[in-house]
Amino acid sequence: MRACDILHMLEEAALPLRQEDIAARLKVSKRSVQEDLRHLRQAGPAHGYSLATRRGQGIVLEINDHGAFERYLGQLDAQNAAENISAGDLLQMLLAASSSDGFMSAQELADRAGTSRGTVFAALDSLEELAGKYGLMLERERSRGLRVSGSSRHMKACLAQFLASEDSSSAHAADAVLGDRERVARLVLDALNGAGLEVNYPEFSLLAGFAAATLLLAKNGRTGKELENQSERKDASKFEELASDLVESLSDAFGIALDGNSGPDMAWALSRAVRMNAALPGDVQALDSDLDAFFRDYDAAHGTSYAADRVLRTMLLAHLSFMVERLARKVSYSSPLTREFEITHPASMNMAIRLCSLMEEHLGGAATPDEVMLVACHLAAHDERVRQQILRSYARIAVVCSTGGGGSYLVRLQFESVFPTADVRTFSYQQQEEVLQFDPNLVFSMVPFQIETQIPVIYIHGMLNQHDLSGIRESVRTGDMNPSAVEATVWDLIVPGCFMRIDGSDIADYRQLLYRMGTELEEQGFAQDGFTELVLERESFSSTKYLHGVCIPHPIETNGKRDAIAVAIADAGLLGEEPGRVRIVFMICLTKKSMPLYQRIAKRLYQLMLRPELVEQACQSASSRELRIRLAGMEGVLNA
Known part of the structure; x- marks a missing residue:
């Protein structure tokens, strides 16, 4: 509701707001804002506020009765939240319904969501589509209401996704029933550590959510159908004993009886979360050959050294081999850092996209962006090793100063922070012959260097500030140590x-x-x-x-x-x-x-x-x- 947003904007603004500014922030037309302001002006006297226009400046909010204004703002906020109820919110409420058959009337669902029956009915198609994505079905019966049904495994997996958000309705429901969800996570972690199993943190969060969902559904009397899938059963069989022990620990800790599906479901969840240390696949030689060809072609085109990096080849080959094995089991890792990495490491990400595209035959299909990012991390690690080698290659740094004494000493300390492993020496402008005798890899000079030399000379001004040092440090890390690179932005x-x-x-x-x-x-x-x-x-x-x-x-x-x-x-x-x-x-x-x-x-x-x-x-x-x-x-x- 825009009216609510406009009042909040005016309340928080330190200066008058122009209609154009409000329209820009709300991404609507100026005419729409004018219409909203007209309604707000009409409602003002009854709710303790007024809107005043200051010529040439904009609109200000004047509050006459703070109590009446806060109540009105609360009503608008509630209406705003009710109108924005999502299919995900409704799905969580139906899954966590505390009734043995799982049915809930539209009115009861509307009351729990703080919205109207009309809003619930308007969201049903989206709700049905969302449930289908999790392998679940939305049932509608005139006399009983609404229910989400499906296998117990899919119900728990769906609920686990929502439990990952601390502010979700299912998280609040789980906290009310279990009291301490962190205790669930500790029991899962203890079980994994006791079995010596490795799990990435995003998968661990989902596994802990799956355990919490198991307890919540059992407490509310919700049981789903047993799902029989021979392929998944085979993958999960090696975790049956661990799953049985974990289910027993959860049941004892929270005093909740768990049904016969709980063990097989937990074994399935473990099989999808645990990092498998399986033997490398039989076609590893073909994978290595394709990887070598890709790196050699890339190096030839870009003047890089990926093919010669044995550490990269070994680690990436192992990663891709295990990735092939995981994707064959339809297990894909996820990471919350993918988007940030994609922004900050575009070159590594682009290279990984190309590499994974060429590897589709081995991978059995296209890799997800999260999986591509994990491959890109290996490439970025190579780039970092190259930068460290470049940094170590600057063994001797000469700094030619216009003065001596304390200023020269300060400059030397500053450059030692950029080149921590180098021998940094300062020289006066009269010691340029001594500079050549020192045979530096790089010269920074505050004055014109009079002697011709093949050594790179970069001119700097007198005292360096943090911005100057940051620019030099960045140029060193990228290996672009030439005068134009250091001075330009x-x-x-x-x-x-x-x-x-x-x-x-x-x-x-x-x-x-x-x-x-x-x-x-x-x-x-x-x-x-x-x-x-x-x-x-x-x-x-x-x-x-x-x-x-x-x-x-x-x-x-x-x-x-x-x-x-x-x-x-x-x-x-x-x-x-x-x-x-x-x-x-x-x-x-x-x-x-x-x-x-x-x-x-x-x-x-x-x-x-x-x-x-x-x-x-x-x-x-x-x-x-x-x-x-x-x-x-x-x-x-x-x-x-």
């Missing part, structure tokens, strides 16, 4: 000819916008032919629309002619609502030799999208020059 890549503001008149959707931006980069000579298709191919794997409308599209394979960042800024609310909202788009175009820049750009844009107020500041830019200035001014925050 990534925002210099934003080019005037590829900057646009769009109002939606000629852009239908996000993919059309990507096509237009990619085509402009190609036509202006920044990208090679086919760049746009590679951007859209990457988009087809997972969306590059991220937090607060910040989008970072990029090609799945780097093929720029010149480094550039194209930018499009959309009017507030354009191209859909959150989470698919588009506010500002940074399309990355880099040459193969500039791939290390991906990390620097991604790091800053990730910090930007975490701060919506900075996103809005950036979106006020009317030109590429203004945007570069704004972003450069935020550098202390974005490069933190």
Whole structure:
């Protein structure tokens, strides 16, 4: 309900709000806001408030009776929550229903949800569709009401997903029945540790939820059908003894009798959660051969060294082999960090997408984004090892100072923090011959270096601040230690000819916008032919629309002619609502030799999208020059 949102906005605002600002934040038209304000003004006198318009400034909320206003706001909040009841909320309530047959009338369900029967009936189709995704069925009987039915295993697995959220209705129901859900998790953890089994934390959370769901359903008298699946039964057979012991421990600890399905169901849940240390599959040699060919081709095209990294090859081969075994059992790992990793490590993620695509024959199908991210972690680890090797290669660092004494000593300490394993020495501007005798790998100089040398010389100003040191440290980590890399900022890549503001008149959707931006980069000579298709191919794997409308599209394979960042800024609310909202788009175009820049750009844009107020500041830019200035001014925050 927009009226409720508008009142909250006005109550929290320190300054008057313009109608345009309210419309932008709510992503609606100004006319819609005007209509809402008209209704709010009419309701004001009866509820202890009034809305005043200050000429040239905006609208302010004036509260005359705080008690009446708070009651009215509470009513609006309740209506807002009732109108937004989800199919997931209803599904949880039906699963956790405390009746032996599981039926609940529409009115009872509406009362529990704090909404109307009409809202419940309107959500039934969505509820039925959601239940089907979990292998469950929504039953509707005129005399008895509504019930979700299916196998006990699927009911518990469904409820376990909802129990992972601490604020869900099923979590509150479980807390009311069990008192201490953490005790359930401890019993599960003790059982796993006692058996010497390894489980990733996301899978452990679901396993603990499955155990809690087992207790909750049993306490409420809910029993499902027994599910007989020979393949799943075979996978679960090795966990039957452990499952039986765990079920007995849960029953004793909470004083709840568990039925005969509980043991087999728990064994099934264990088989899906436990990391299997099975022998490598028989076609491991073919897998290794394909992996070697992929790395050699990639190294030849990008000048990298993946094929020569034996640690990477060994660990990734083991990971892919176990992944083949898991996916054959239809067990897929998940991770809550996938989206963040995708933003901050785009190059590793793109490479992993390509690798998993080529490995589909071995994997038996397409890998999920979470599984691809886990593969990408191995590639990112290789990149980190390479960066550490580069850092260690700088054994001797010379710093030429304009003065001596305390200033020289301070500069040496600063550079030792960047090159902790190097021999860092400072020289006066008169000791340039001594610098050459020291034979450094790198020279930083505050004054013009008079002697010709092949040693890289990077000029710095007098005293270095934290921003300067951070830039040098970042350049060291990316292996891009040349004067232009240290002195330039990534925002210099934003080019005037590829900057646009769009109002939606000629852009239908996000993919059309990507096509237009990619085509402009190609036509202006920044990208090679086919760049746009590679951007859209990457988009087809997972969306590059991220937090607060910040989008970072990029090609799945780097093929720029010149480094550039194209930018499009959309009017507030354009191209859909959150989470698919588009506010500002940074399309990355880099040459193969500039791939290390991906990390620097991604790091800053990730910090930007975490701060919506900075996103809005950036979106006020009317030109590429203004945007570069704004972003450069935020550098202390974005490069933190």
